[in-house]
Amino acid sequence: MIKITFPDKSVxxxxxxLTGLEIARSISNSLAKEVLxxxxxxxxxxxxxxxxxDASVKLHTWDDPEGKEAFWHSSAHLMAEAIEQIYPGTKFGxxxxxxxxxxxxxxxxxxxxxxxxxxxxxxxxxVELARQNNAIxxxxxxxxxxxxLFTQKxxxxxxxxxxxxEDGTISVYEQGNFTDLCRGPHLPHTGYIxxxxxxxxxxxxxxxSENNRMLTRVYGVTFPKQKMLGEYLTMLEEAxxxxxxxxxREMELFTFSxxxxxxLPLWLPKGAQLRMQLEEFLKKIQKRYNYEQVITPHIGxxxxxxxxxxxxxxxxxxxxxxxxPAEGEEYMLKPMNCPHHxxxxxxxxxxxxxxxxxxAEFGTVYRYEQSGELHGxxxxxxxxxxxxxxxxxxxxLKDEFKKVIDIIFIIFKAxxxxxxxxxxxxxxxxxxxxxxxxxxxxxxxEQAIIEACDEKGLKTTIEPGExxxxxxxxxxxxxxxxGRSWQLGTIQVDYNLPERFNLEYIGADDNRHQPVMIHxxxxxxxxxxxxxxxxxxxxxxxxxxxPEQVVLLPISEKYNEYAQKVLNFLNIxxxxxxxxxxxxxxxxxxxxxxxxxxxxxxxxxxxxxxSDTVSVRRQGHGDKxxxxxxxxxxxxxxxxxxxx
RNA sequence: GCCGGAGUAGCUCAGGGGUAGAGCGCAUCCUUGGUAAGGAUGAGGUCACGAGUUCAAUUCUCGUCUUCGGCUCCA
Numbered sequence: 001m002i003k004i005t006f007p008d009k010s011v012x013x014x015x016x017x018l019t020g021l022e023i024a025r026s027i028s029n030s031l032a033k034e035v036l037x038x039x040x041x042x043x044x045x046x047x048x049x050x051x052x053x054d055a056s057v058k059l060h061t062w063d064d065p066e067g068k069e070a071f072w073h074s075s076a077h078l079m080a081e082a083i084e085q086i087y088p089g090t091k092f093g094x095x096x097x098x099x100x101x102x103x104x105x106x107x108x109x110x111x112x113x114x115x116x117x118x119x120x121x122x123x124x125x126x127v128e129l130a131r132q133n134n135a136i137x138x139x140x141x142x143x144x145x146x147x148x149l150f151t152q153k154x155x156x157x158x159x160x161x162x163x164x165x166e167d168g169t170i171s172v173y174e175q176g177n178f179t180d181l182c183r184g185p186h187l188p189h190t191g192y193i194x195x196x197x198x199x200x201x202x203x204x205x206x207x208x209s210e211n212n213r214m215l216t217r218v219y220g221v222t223f224p225k226q227k228m229l230g231e232y233l234t235m236l237e238e239a240x241x242x243x244x245x246x247x248x249r250e251m252e253l254f255t256f257s258x259x260x261x262x263x264l265p266l267w268l269p270k271g272a273q274l275r276m277q278l279e280e281f282l283k284k285i286q287k288r289y290n291y292e293q294v295i296t297p298h299i300g301x302x303x304x305x306x307x308x309x310x311x312x313x314x315x316x317x318x319x320x321x322x323x324x325p326a327e328g329e330e331y332m333l334k335p336m337n338c339p340h341h342x343x344x345x346x347x348x349x350x351x352x353x354x355x356x357x358x359x360a361e362f363g364t365v366y367r368y369e370q371s372g373e374l375h376g377x378x379x380x381x382x383x384x385x386x387x388x389x390x391x392x393x394x395x396x397l398k399d400e401f402k403k404v405i406d407i408i409f410i411i412f413k414a415x416x417x418x419x420x421x422x423x424x425x426x427x428x429x430x431x432x433x434x435x436x437x438x439x440x441x442x443x444x445x446e447q448a449i450i451e452a453c454d455e456k457g458l459k460t461t462i463e464p465g466e467x468x469x470x471x472x473x474x475x476x477x478x479x480x481x482x483g484r485s486w487q488l489g490t491i492q493v494d495y496n497l498p499e500r501f502n503l504e505y506i507g508a509d510d511n512r513h514q515p516v517m518i519h520x521x522x523x524x525x526x527x528x529x530x531x532x533x534x535x536x537x538x539x540x541x542x543x544x545x546x547p548e549q550v551v552l553l554p555i556s557e558k559y560n561e562y563a564q565k566v567l568n569f570l571n572i573x574x575x576x577x578x579x580x581x582x583x584x585x586x587x588x589x590x591x592x593x594x595x596x597x598x599x600x601x602x603x604x605x606x607x608x609x610x611s612d613t614v615s616v617r618r619q620g621h622g623d624k625x626x627x628x629x630x631x632x633x634x635x636x637x638x639x640x641x642x643x644x
Numbered sequence: 645g646c647c648g649g650a651g652u653a654g655c656u657c658a659g660g661g662g663u664a665g666a667g668c669g670c671a672u673c674c675u676u677g678g679u680a681a682g683g684a685u686g687a688g689g690u691c692a693c694g695a696g697u698u699c700a701a702u703u704c705u706c707g708u709c710u711u712c713g714g715c716u717c718c719a
Contacts, residue, residue, distance in 0.1 A: 103714095116649060202714030203647020210716050214647060217714070245712095249655080258692090258710060310719055317717085336719055370645050370717065371710095379718085468719075487718095519719095556676040583676080591680035605678060615679080623679060 005056040017052035020045060021188060024059050034061040036192070037070035037185050044070070046138055046185040062224055072097035074136060074187040075222040076104050079198070081178035082125035083218075087112065091155045092180065093206060093215050099483070100232075101221030105204050107157065107213075114216050119198040122218070126196050133191035134176040138184055143167035146181065157206065157215075193222045195229035242481035244534035245376040251539055251597065253530070253547070254377060263374040263381035265527055270547035273576070275526050277545050279362055281644060282386055282522065285410055289403055291358040291388055296340035298364060302330040307500055308339040309436075313469070319368050337363035338494075338519060341389045342501040345515075350505040355515060356392035356400055362526070363387045377531035378486055384526045390518040391503065394444065397516050401452040401474075401491060408476060408489045408522045409456075414644060415533060415542070421477045421485070422458050424449055428465030435469055437495040445493040445516075446472045470496030481535040488524040488532065493517075540619065543599045544640040550577040551598045552614075553589040555605030557581065562609040566602065566629055573633050594619055600636065 002014045004023060014026070020038030024031045024047070038045050039058040044066055051057070060067035076095035079102075083090050087108050095104030108114060141149070143162065149172070150158040158181050162170065173182045175190055187193075198220040206212035223229045240246070248254050253271030260266060267275060283293065302321050305311035314335065321330040334340065341359045350357065364384045373379055392400050412420065426446050427435050435442065449472055453460050460474070467473060476489035494517040497503070504512045523529035533541070543549055550570060552563040563579045570577045578598075580589050586603060593601050601617040607626075608614055614632050616624040627635070 113648080200713055201648050204715045205646080208716075210646080214715080216647075219714075256710095262710070308719090314719055318719090338719090365719090367719075372645065372647095372715080373717070375712090470719090553679090555678055558676065585675095585677050585682060586679060587677090588681055589679095594680060601679085603679065607678085617679065 002051065003054040004051070005054075007056075007058050017050045019048050019050055020057065020059060021047040023051075023057060031059065031061075035059045036061060036067035036187060039066060044185050046070075046136075046188070048135075048188045049138060049185075069097045070185050070187055071192065071224065072102040072222065073182075073185075074190070075193055075196070075220065076102040077136070077173060077175065077178070077180050077182070077186065078126050078129060078190055078193060078222075079122065079218065079220055080104050080106070080180060081129055081175060082122050084178060085129075086121060086125055089154070091153075091157050093157045094161070095180075101199065101219060103204075103217050103219045105206070105215040105217045107215050114201050114218065116201060119201070119218070123196050123198050126193075129176065130190045130193045130196070132176065133189045135189045136173055136175045136186045138171055138173055138186070140171045143170055146170045146172065149179065150181065192224055195223040195226045197221055197229055197233070236482075239481040239483075242535045242538045243376075244378075244480075244531040247534050247539040248377065248531075251547075253534070261381075262371060263369060263379070265377055265380055265382070271530070273547040274541065274545055275530060278523065278526065278529070279386070281414070281544075282411070283360075285407055286358075286360050286388065289358070289407060291360040294341065294344055294359050294361050296334075296337060296344070296361060296363065298334055298366075299331040300334050300340060302332050304339045304343075305332055305335075308342075308497060309470075309500060310335065310339070317368060319366055333366035334363070335365050335367050337361055337365065337385065337387045338389055338497055338517070339501070341387075342497055342503060342517075345389075345391050345503055346501065350391075350515075352393060352505050352507045352513070355505060356390050356396055358388060358390045360386075360388035377527040378480070380525075380527055383528070385521045386523040386526060386529075387519070387521050390520065391498075391515040392518070393505070393513070394516050397445070397493065397518070398448040398452050400518055401448055401493070402456055404491050404518065404520045404522075405452060405456045405458060405474075407520075408491075411489075411522050412476070415536075417478055417488075417532075417536065419479065420488075422453065422460045423466070423475045423477060424453065424460045424462045425466035425468070425473045425475065426462060426464045427467045427472065431465075435467070437470065437499070441495045442472070445495065449474055449491075449493065468492055468494075470494045478532050478536075480532055486528055486532060488529055489522045490520065490524060492519040494519055539597050541597075541599075542643050543636070544643045546576070546597075546599050548576055548578050548596075548598050549636065550575055550600045550602060551593045551596075552577065552579040553586060553593065553601055553603045554579070554581060555586050555603065557583060559604050559606070559609055563604050566604060566614060569629050570633060570636075573637060575633065575636055590617065602632070 002017060003011055004014060005011050021032060021035065024035040035047060037060045038047055039060065040051055040055050062068060073096065076097065080092055080095055083106060089109035091107040093105030096102065143165065146162045147159060150162060162181060171182065171184060172179050173184060173186050198218060200219045202217045203214045204217035206215050221232065223232065251270060252268045253274065254265050254267050257266060299322065302311060318335055319333050321332050323330055344359060345357060362384050364382060366382045369379060369381050390400050427442055453474065471493040473490060473492035475487050477485045478488050479485045497517055498514045503515050505515055507513045552566055554560050554563045560581045567577045567579055580593060582589065590601060597619060599619050602614040603617065604614055613626050613628050615626050616632060618624050
């Protein structure tokens with residue numbers, strides 16, 4: 001008898017060993033059709049693998065990540081099989097499932113390169129092979145056998161992988177005439193894969209290292225139903241419409257110019273308006289939290305960065321230094337603001353009673369990014385951080401950290417960023433030489449972050465080894481329209497700079513002590529934040545942020561004068577208003593201004609002019625009726641206040 | 645930086661070895677219209693840049709730049 005325990009703790013007994021698929025079938029035929037993989041005692045297995053002992057079992061369908069993973073992993077094998085048939089002698093690197101779909105890194109024989117047009121042929125072959133319903137069979141083999149097998153195939157990539165595996169843990173999967181080294185799990189047969197789309201080709205370094213040779217990476221995605229592929233492609237189209245580069249151009253928020261240089265955004269008037277609004281918003285919050293604004297120059301003596309240690313670590317990969325013509329002094333474009341702020345801290349003696357000192361600056365920094373990495377506003381070479389540095393006593397660290405989390409909460413809440421990941425990055429304890437500072441301080445700092453998050457009820461993931469070299473940090477990651485995740489807010493603890501800059505304060509004991517620094521930027525960079533904001537809102541910004549809040553639409557040119565009167569009135573309340581006085585019919589003006597995403601449209605004609613009223617339309621919501629100019633202004637101001 | 649696409653009007657794109665095309669936008673005129681596209685006329689291009697092949701290149705070849713999708717990197 002085999003006892004199978006299900007996730008709901010129910011237990012069923014079966015007379016003899018059986019597979020996951022058979023378990024599913026014993027429950028219902030429809031489940032048996034949908035199930036893709038099975039977790040047996042916490043390990044993911046093939047459905048066709050026999051369970052011969054009592055076990056707890058969870059069946060995975062397409063709705064579980066585990067189900068998709070098996071599906072896409074098998075799809076990667078299917079693609080490899082197709083490629084091997086079309087290009088015999090191809091060597092295969094790794095071919096995992098990813099968040100959406102899968103890829104395989106391959107090395108085509110004779111240095112052949114794949115082009116986009118070759119994908120169709122591979123797709124076609126995949127469909128053909130899938131339709132054969134070839135069973136995917138797991139075989140456990142010894143290391144010697146594995147080496148033998150892939151030596152025959154002359155695939156040194158796989159051999160390299162096998163050499164790192166332990167004997168007795170090696171498995172291969174076979175389908176048709178194709179065999180691949182693989183841990184699994186896989187679908188029972190290739191026929192599950194109904195819809196196939198190979199999406200792109202990219203170069204990828206073998207094992208992710210620039211020092212290795214570059215392989216060809218083919219990306220694809222597959223689905224169990226043709227319809228799902230259609231939906232996926234539609235979703236991609238929709239996402240493209242939200243792309244901040246497209247909307248940024250349409251709404252005249254920002255632009256780039258070849259003449260200025262790549263990765264150097266130019267903020268157009270409307271974009272600048274939006275950005276300044278965000279800055280004002282944050283300034284107000286920071287004032288509440290007792291921050292002080294400072295301003296520092298865009299360049300700094302190279303010695304400053306030698307003191308901070310950044311020159312040594314990043315100087316070679318940075319923009320080169322600028323030299324003064326007569327004296328030959330060397331300056332760097334500032335890649336961060338902290339060294340400047342440290343010097344401000346040092347501008348006078350500090351007492352323990354003065355701490356924490358919280359210094360904020362919208363500091364524009366310049367960093368060399370590899371040309372291939374630049375991307376709209378999310379990855380640029382010149383950007384403005386909403387930077388601040390908190391200099392505090394060690395006993396204040398946790399509290400200060402919590403207050404920064406509060407600020408980030410306020411911002412994310414105001415902008416409805418509720419789908420974020422908070423990631424705590426700790427040091428890699430195996431490699432302590434990578435970090436500076438004492439073990440004691442690291443322990444304290446890591447402890448403080450973990451406790452602060454805990455006490456704030458923040459759900460976090462912990463990533464050991466991801467800390468900065470000078471201290472642990474907490475990052476907030478938010479996704480863009482295409483699901484790519486970007487780091488926005490960051491809070492970092494730093495014991496290094498206070499040490500290097502000899503920062504100190506006089507303690508209650510009349511001795512000199514070293515403060516701790518917190519680097520923090522809730523937006524991260526204004527550029528990246530605005531990019532993500534655009535993609536989240538599809539350019540339909542909340543009223544308080546909209547570059548133009550109200551547009552007046554006179555019914556005909558006869559009422560332009562009245563429109564101007566309304567505009568003057570709204571101006572008194574700082575409501576950002578424009579007039580569409582083009583010689584067009586009202587229907588046309590409404591359409592065009594709806595598409596411009598201006599939150600309120602005010603239609604004014606004879607009736608309104610006679611009664612000092614406006615006819616209100618809300619973008620996306622249509623007619624809202626007539627109200628007096630004053631009522632409208634009050635409504636708008638209330639809405640703005642409510643949103644902040 | 646690396647691999648693979650792309651670059652034609654302000655935007656979206658068609659075209660193709662021999663005067664360069666559309667829609668939208670823009671300008672002028674007609675129209676003065678009440679809740680998602682009124683009409684007419686017109687201006688706009690060194691077809692990214694530089695070489696090469698050719699009688700002739702925007703079109704073919706090579707290089708450069710920019711841009712897009714990835715890789716690597718990210719103080």
